[in-house]
Amino acid sequence: LECYCDVAHFFINGVLPYQVAVDAVNMTTQAAKVTLGMTVKQALDVLRKDKNSTESLARIYLVDEEGRLKGKIRLRELAFSAWDVLVDELMEEVELSILATTDQEEAAQMFTKYDMTLLPVVDEYSRLLGVITHDDILEILEEESTEDIEKMSGIAGEQSEESYLNTRIITHFKRRFPWLLVLALLAISSGYVMLRFEHVLNSVYLLALYLPMVVAAGGNTGGQAATMVIRAMSLGELEAGSTVKVIIKELSLGLLLGVFLGGCIALVTFFILPVFDPPLAGITISAFALAASVALAAQITTSTLTGALLPLGARAINLDPAVVAAPAITTLVDISGMIIYFTATKAILSL
């Protein structure tokens, strides 16, 4: 009877209005529960009747007559106590519970943060609706991190329940095509910059040698910065107040990376390039080395900052940070890279 009442109570008062948030699939609806005022023996009898329908007895919850969550008790306490003890005496406080309307990602973060086995789900009157178990959380975490990874590569849509091999080609196509098209159209801007700087490229055609490198280095550093920031965000580390810290950190890093990479490329240019007798068109090797290194350093510094700021900015305007990541950043810094490279070399080489 207890069991029947539970289920009825559930569908009338509980689960249905909340399915949007802590999803029905990811909430094990049956919590092991006993009512305040029972003895250990009564509690064991109630649980025994119910034992096949409750997924886990790792935590047993105590509720009052209205079904409000009052405390918890361990099965081990019941097992090791005399049968006439009142469950109220064995009750421990419930430190954490979660509202059914909370986002499932937040539930997962609570789990990993506090090393929990079970998390009770309550409604706004603190009535116990059910529990989330650790294997619900494993599923949520796996879904969420797959989604993050996919979004960062410009793969659209919800992570499908099906596996890679079982997903039909047309579904893969639909998830990958939209971003590719948008990015391809955006990438024409980089080409437009190249067309505009035709005269610079034509006057010293050697500039073509380092152009792809400077552009790609921006994509790589920007991608690294975005990855670190997005991951820190999805592990719940970066609150809104951390923006300044992130900016300082990535700006310093960008400068450091830029100076060192620029220095390496200057050395390579100065000592190794002459061996290949390149077409210099009237400029000196050292002037070319200087121009290319300055452009590279500037590109890396701006790209690192862009990569870190874009996800933070996306979140600030309620966009998903992972969606605007790697490919969008690459496209953006491709354009800035072209402009930085041609502007810097033009100025330094007086073209």
Added chain:
Amino acid sequence: LECYCDVAHFFINGVLPYQVAVDAVNMTTQAAKVTLGMTVKQALDVLRKDKNSTESLARIYLVDEEGRLKGKIRLRELAFSAWDVLVDELMEEVELSILATTDQEEAAQMFTKYDMTLLPVVDEYSRLLGVITHDDILEILEEESTEDIEKMSGIAGEQSEESYLNTRIITHFKRRFPWLLVLALLAISSGYVMLRFEHVLNSVYLLALYLPMVVAAGGNTGGQAATMVIRAMSLGELEAGSTVKVIIKELSLGLLLGVFLGGCIALVTFFILPVFDPPLAGITISAFALAASVALAAQITTSTLTGALLPLGARAINLDPAVVAAPAITTLVDISGMIIYFTATKAILSL
């Protein structure tokens, strides 16, 4: 005493030689265990003495006198049974256990696959060494997916225990710099291709307009394919035998994506480009549209296949698939993209 013996047994016979694999940090060494032949009352007494030192009583393991794992029993069975019943009668079979020498990632996969709470860890004589709990697994999973994500962005080294904000700038620098330098040096090859095809670019400078787009589209499709394959591999989906299936799938997808993207770009070129009155240098808009689209389609098809094959190939020679991913693929398809673009346009436009 039971407790003391356990710990001693542990350090003498058990944990130390195995720490390399199922890491000491990630194995909760204390399993709740009772010996065959005990009564329920004896078992409860043993567990009661031990109850603060065992992290979880969700599964109690039965061992013989040599400590070999023989079966398991639920605390609920003990709690609901008469005190003189032998634990042997309540014993259930242990379906799954894991050798201490197994990789922790494999342990995590078993957990998610079979929805487990606890996984017993045994040595090669099937002696029970300890258990892995679900929160050990949460940590492993979080570490592993962070590592995958980071490697895919060319971030070197083990995922640090510290968080993003607490990691020092010099540590961030050391993890990001090596890949950036290697990739920058490799990217000079793309520039070399550009230099080599100077005459093609100079004869129809309009070709510069779509060059970055064709190159970048390869990076994006290759990155998507690599992401899907790496994620499927790290979720344990792709066995060695799946290689052919993956090749067929990604080849079809590459062709499909290439044809559709090429088609879109041809339409854009044919209908929109003339509005901007571009410098045509003696070729027709339709010839340019055809050449650019064919090059784009070829680049996307080969990049998709490259993106899928590189992680599979890496695994085949025992390299970590995630390490060779996104940035390495981008660099590779940057070079192939330059070659494909110039070769295709040169041939189609008879330059």
